Amino acid sequence: MAERRGEDVVSEFLKQNPHLAQWVESLRGQCETNKQWRGRKEFILRNLESFPTVLPDVSSPSLDRLLSLSMVWANHVFLGCIYPQSVMNKVNEMAEGIVVDEIQVRKTRDEIMGKGKRTATSDKEMDNSIKKLKAGNTEVESKAGGRAAVRSGGSGTFKCGPPPQAPTEHQPFFNRLYKAVAWKLVSAGGFGPNLDHFEILRACIESSKASLSCVFVPLKDIPDLPAGRAQKEGQVCELRCQTVYMGTGYGRDEDSARAMASKEALKIFQSRKVTVKICRRRFRGKDVEDLVLVDDQLRNSGFPPALAYPFQADQQPSPS
Structure with missing residues (x-):
């Protein structure tokens, strides 16, 4: 089955939920371009189920949060704005599946000023990260082996199954x-x-x-x-x-x-x-x-x- 473009999916969704069409259009900002609004509208509609207390034409803290997150995502994608990593992780997860064509690649001031420079400190940090990763893998393998030994030892009985976490x-x-x-x-x-x-x-x-x-x-x-x-x-x-x-x-x-x-x-x-x-x-x-x-x-x-x-x-x- 061929993939359908984002605007086609949004259009189909609004046909099935016509009571949302006029309301969602009222959320558009005056300065948003058509492309920016199409992306943010899809973001809002995709995440409505995650905010069950949001009701059309009714102001609420949940609606304010959803709209704020949609603006964070749109500002990052279309304007290159940067936010704390925890916020970026949240909006990127919420935007899973949204496809926006022809996004301009933007760089921050720090990226531009640091272009082409690689200091000894960064090399050292990378080496330390690699060492930590290798040590972590060894530790995981060691713990896994210990768990297996415990399960198969003793009385000869063991409990198969996924870990509790x-x-x-x-x-x-x-x-x-x-x-x-x-x-x-x-x-x-x-x-x-x-x-x-x-x-x-x-x-x-x-x-x-x-x-x-x-x-x-x-x-x-x-x-x-x-x-x-x-x-x-x-x-x-x-x-x-x-x-x-x-x-x-x-x-x-x-x-x-x-x-x-x-x-x-x-x-x-x-x-x-x-x-x-x-x-x-x-x-x-x-x-x-x-x-x-x-x-x-x-x-x-x-x-x-x-x-x-x-x-x-x-x-x-x-x-x-």
Whole structure:
């Protein structure tokens, strides 16, 4: 599916939400050019869901904050303004997916004055940074080896699963992916049965600088499925991104199973937010802890059995 330009996506979004059209136009600054306003308008509309208390034509602190952040982003992109790094990180994350053509490259006074100069101090700082990076990698490897030894020692039992901090570490990526999927579906006319669900999911994940992992297993080889389903021929597909489980699909062949798994994964993005959690799943007849992407809807807490298990691969539970 061909990518659509930002103004096309905004136009489609406003067609689906006509009550926002007049209001958002009232937010335009008198000195903004058409290009600057198109970019800032897309920034505002993309981030409305992150400010649920913002209401059209109603002044509020949340609206003031959203507009301020939109101006920070626009000033940086179009005028070359520089802000504290924490603010820049925030607006760059909020602007994920916005494409602005023909941006003029601007340099600060310090960059211009320091052009072509590389002092001994900067060389020394770079060397120190490299040394710290190498030392950090060695320390991480050492700690990882220690954890593995602890898990496999003692009584011979161990706990497979993701580290406790994993959901927090993965959440920012899936927040960005949530925005990418939302706007991709807007450009496609909304979620529906006739979409190429796999292509939409794959494109959004790749635009977020990640990849989608697909695992296939013959249906008859899965012991944890209901007896009636286990007798049928076909394939099962499990989707993961950055080790996080996203969905399972069943089909006559791999393509149809992957399409169904992608459709199930996209359903999660129909809610107001997505969350990475550690949940219990079955794998080779045993319960394990797995990273799972869930929505904010009340659903059955049961998950399909895991087809693959990316955590401590050399210590996976053996078949019972």
